[in-house]
Amino acid sequence: MQVEKTHVATVDKIKLVDMLSECNLPVIEVTSFVSPKWVPQMADAELIAEGFKRKPGIEYQCVYLNSKGIERAQATGKFDLEGVISVIASETFSIKNTNRTIDETFAEMHNRIAVLQKYNIPIITAPVMAAFGCNYEGNIDPQHALSLIARTLEIAESYDINLERILLGDTMGWANPVTIEYLVGRVQDKWPDKDIILHLHDTRGMGLANAYAGLKMGVTHFDASVGGLGGCPFGGFKGAAGNIATEDLVHMCHELGIETGVDLKKLMDVTLEAERILGRTLPGKLAHGGSLDTYRKTPQV
Amino acid sequence: MQVEKTHVATVDKIKLVDMLSECNLPVIEVTSFVSPKWVPQMADAELIAEGFKRKPGIEYQCVYLNSKGIERAQATGKFDLEGVISVIASETFSIKNTNRTIDETFAEMHNRIAVLQKYNIPIITAPVMAAFGCNYEGNIDPQHALSLIARTLEIAESYDINLERILLGDTMGWANPVTIEYLVGRVQDKWPDKDIILHLHDTRGMGLANAYAGLKMGVTHFDASVGGLGGCPFGGFKGAAGNIATEDLVHMCHELGIETGVDLKKLMDVTLEAERILGRTLPGKLAHGGSLDTYRKTPQV
Numbered sequence: 001m002q003v004e005k006t007h008v009a010t011v012d013k014i015k016l017v018d019m020l021s022e023c024n025l026p027v028i029e030v031t032s033f034v035s036p037k038w039v040p041q042m043a044d045a046e047l048i049a050e051g052f053k054r055k056p057g058i059e060y061q062c063v064y065l066n067s068k069g070i071e072r073a074q075a076t077g078k079f080d081l082e083g084v085i086s087v088i089a090s091e092t093f094s095i096k097n098t099n100r101t102i103d104e105t106f107a108e109m110h111n112r113i114a115v116l117q118k119y120n121i122p123i124i125t126a127p128v129m130a131a132f133g134c135n136y137e138g139n140i141d142p143q144h145a146l147s148l149i150a151r152t153l154e155i156a157e158s159y160d161i162n163l164e165r166i167l168l169g170d171t172m173g174w175a176n177p178v179t180i181e182y183l184v185g186r187v188q189d190k191w192p193d194k195d196i197i198l199h200l201h202d203t204r205g206m207g208l209a210n211a212y213a214g215l216k217m218g219v220t221h222f223d224a225s226v227g228g229l230g231g232c233p234f235g236g237f238k239g240a241a242g243n244i245a246t247e248d249l250v251h252m253c254h255e256l257g258i259e260t261g262v263d264l265k266k267l268m269d270v271t272l273e274a275e276r277i278l279g280r281t282l283p284g285k286l287a288h289g290g291s292l293d294t295y296r297k298t299p300q301v
Numbered sequence: 302m303q304v305e306k307t308h309v310a311t312v313d314k315i316k317l318v319d320m321l322s323e324c325n326l327p328v329i330e331v332t333s334f335v336s337p338k339w340v341p342q343m344a345d346a347e348l349i350a351e352g353f354k355r356k357p358g359i360e361y362q363c364v365y366l367n368s369k370g371i372e373r374a375q376a377t378g379k380f381d382l383e384g385v386i387s388v389i390a391s392e393t394f395s396i397k398n399t400n401r402t403i404d405e406t407f408a409e410m411h412n413r414i415a416v417l418q419k420y421n422i423p424i425i426t427a428p429v430m431a432a433f434g435c436n437y438e439g440n441i442d443p444q445h446a447l448s449l450i451a452r453t454l455e456i457a458e459s460y461d462i463n464l465e466r467i468l469l470g471d472t473m474g475w476a477n478p479v480t481i482e483y484l485v486g487r488v489q490d491k492w493p494d495k496d497i498i499l500h501l502h503d504t505r506g507m508g509l510a511n512a513y514a515g516l517k518m519g520v521t522h523f524d525a526s527v528g529g530l531g532g533c534p535f536g537g538f539k540g541a542a543g544n545i546a547t548e549d550l551v552h553m554c555h556e557l558g559i560e561t562g563v564d565l566k567k568l569m570d571v572t573l574e575a576e577r578i579l580g581r582t583l584p585g586k587l588a589h590g591g592s593l594d595t596y597r598k599t600p601q602v
Contacts (some may be wrong), residue, residue, distance in 0.1 A: 045464065053586060116466075134596075135591075135594075135596045136596075138596060138597040139597065173590055176553060176556040176595060177557070178557055178558075194387055201592035202589050203591075204549065204552055204553075204590045205508075205549035205552070205553070205554055205585065205590075206509055206549075206556075207506075208506050208507055208509065208510045209510040209513045211554070212478050212513070212514075251506075252505075255507075256478070257479075276412055283586075284506065285503060286506060287547065287585075289474055289504035289505045289506075292434065292475060295435075295436045295437075295439060296439040297439065
C-alpha cells in the first residue's frame with residue numbers, strides 16, 4: 001500500500017487483511033509502524049491492528065524500523081513480531097533508503113540487536129536487499145552479497161543468536177533465473193542449515209521465472225503480494241514495480257504439483273477486492289486469467 | 302490488434318509496423334487477411350500492406366485462412382508468405398475456432414496443401430494449437446499432441462513436403478515449465494531434425510517461466526507480441542490474455558547472455574507508442590520497468 005497514490009480507507013485495509021486470513025496463508029504482513037511523515041499511507045497502522053481479526057495458525061507480521069515502531073506494534077498486542085537484521089548490498093541504495101552506508105549498517109546492527117532483545121523479539125532472519133543488482137550501482141557481485149551474509153551471521157553469532165533464515169531480496173528486479181540459481185546455490189553450499197527466503201519483484205517480467213528457478217533449487221519460502229501490489233518508494237523506478245503476485249505464485253506451485261494449502265479461489269477474490277478498492281487493475285495475471293483448476297473436468301494429479 | 306475494442310487508425314498500425322522494422326527483429330507479422338465481418342479490426346489489411354515500408358533482411362508475414370486471403374495478401378506484393386498446416390489439439394476449441402473437428406481438419410488439410418501449392422507458397426510449419434491445455438477440455442495429453450504432429454507430418458510427407466518447423470501453441474495459457482520441458486523434449490526425441498517454435502501466452506503469469514524452460518531445452522524460435530498485445534477472440538477467456546511481450550522476452554535473453562540482435566531500446570519505444578495509440582497500459586513489464594542495461598555502469602558480459 002505504501003506506494004499507492006490514492007488514499008485507501010482504513011476499513012478497506014482491514015477488510016483485505018481479514019479476507020487474506022481466510023486463504024490459509026502461513027504469514028501475513030499487515031501494516032507498517034513507520035513515520036507517517038515519510039509514509040502517509042501507513043498513518044493508520046494502529047487502527048488496522050485494532051480492527052483485523054487474528055486467525056489461529058497464521059503468523060501476523062508488520063514492518064517497524066526502530067524502538068518507536070516496536071513499541072507501537074507491541075502496544076497493539078496483535079502481532080507475532082520477528083526480528084530481522086538486514087543489510088542492503090548496494091552502498092548507494094543503502095544511503096538513499098536508510099541514510100546509512102553498508103559499514104554504518106553493520107555498526108548499527110549491534111544497537112539493533114540490543115533493541116530487539118530488550119523487547120524480547122526473536123531474531124530470526126538475515127535479509128540482504130538488492131542482492132542481485134541495483135538501479136544505482138548495476139550488477140551486485142554475488143561474492144559481495146555472500147560476504148554481507150557472512151558478516152551478518154558473524155555479528156549474530158557473537159550474541160549467541162543462531163539465525164534461521166537468509167533472505168535474498170531482489171528489491172529492484174535485477175535477478176534472472178541463472179543468477180537466482182547461482183546465488184541460492186552458493187548460500188546453500190555455505191550455510192546448509194539455513195532456510196532461504198526469496199523476495200522477488202516482477203519489475204521486468206521475470207518474477208515467476210525467478211521463482212521457478214528458486215523452487216527448483218529447493219527454496220520453500222517466498223515473499224509475495226496480493227495482485228502484485230507494492231514497490232519501494234525509494235528504488236528509483238520509472239514505473240510501479242511490485243512483488244510477484246501471491247496468487248500467480250501459488251497457482252504455479254499447484255500446477256507444478258507443489259501443495260501449498262492456500263485457498264486459491266479466496267486469494268483471487270482478495271485481488272479483485274483490492275482492485276475495486278484501489279480503482280485500478282493490478283499486475284497479477286491469475287485473477288483475470290482464471291485458475292486452471294476451475295477449467296479442469298478432472299482434478300490435477 | 303484483433304481483440305482491441307477501440308478503433309485503431311490505419312496510419313497508427315502502419316507506424317507501429319515501421320517502428321518494428323527498425324528493431325532488427327527477424328520476422329514481423331503485419332496484419333491479417335481475414336473476413337472483416339468476423340474481425341472488423343483487420344478490415345484495413347490492404348491499406349496497411351500498402352503503407353508500411355519493407356526493410357531488407359526482415360520477413361514480413363501475415364495471417365490468412367483461405368484462397369481469398371492468400372489472393373488478397375499476394376496482390377499487395379509486400380509479404381513473404383509462408384504456409385502452415387495447423388491443427389488444434391482440443392476438439393471443442395477446434396469446432397469453436399474453425400468450425401471443424403480434428404478429423405475434419407486433417408481431411409481439409411489436403412485441400413489446404415493444394416491451395417498453398419497452387420499459389421506457390423512454401424509449406425514450412427506444422428502448428429499444434431492448444432497443445433498443452435484448453436479452457437473447454439482441460440489438460441491435453443502430450444501423447445495426443447504428439448500424435449497430431451505425427452499425422453500432420455505424415456500428410457505433408459505424402460506430398461513430398463518436408464516440414465521444417467513444429468509450432469507448439471499454448472493458446473490458452475495452460476503450459477507450465479515442466480509441461481514445456483516434457484513436450485519439447487518428446488518432440489525433439491521424435492523429430493530431431495525439426496525446429497520448434499514456442500507460441501506462448503501469459504494468461505496466468507508463467508509466460509517467461511515457460512520461455513525460460515524452452516530456452517533451456519534449446520528452443521530458439523518464439524512467437525511474441527509488442528507489449529504483450531493480443532489474445533484470441535474465441536478462447537473463452539474472462540480477461541484479455543496476450544502473447545508474452547516481445548521486449549520482456551528479448552530482455553530475458555540478453556540477461557541470460559543469449560544474443561538476439563534486437564534493438565531493445567527501439568522495441569520498448571514501440572510498446573510505449575502502442576500504449577499511446579491504444580490509450581491503455583499494456584501488460585509487458587520492461588517498457589515501464591526499464592531495461593537493465595540502461596542502469597549498468599559497465600556492460601553485461
